[in-house]
Amino acid sequence: MDVSARKTDKDTKKAKNKDSQLILRLDKAERDAFVELCKEMDTSAAREIRGFIRKFLKKNG
Template sequence: MTDQKKAKKKALKDSQLIVRIAGSERDRFVSLCDTLDTSAAREIRRFIRGFLKEHDDQLDGQ
């Protein structure tokens, strides 16, 4: 991986979000992600990006 790609990757993922959910829900979610050949983190990021895009007009004044 080039230095430019490393810098871009680091810049994109420089924060964490801790979410508390029931262990059984987490286990089911992770298991389903494995079945679908994706990762839990990837799907959470996809949800967040879609949610932001859907509600982008509400963020204009902030």
């Protein structure tokens, strides 16, 4: 089996924790700028949005 095709226990656990999606609409220029800035900061857009949601819930939930 190709090493890149193997799933580790950690990968499987991550996949189980993230089993739903939130779809939102935003301006393409804003989205592209956000994604590019995340790349420059060595992070992902999804990671940053999940972090925002967690902080928001902790503060307001």
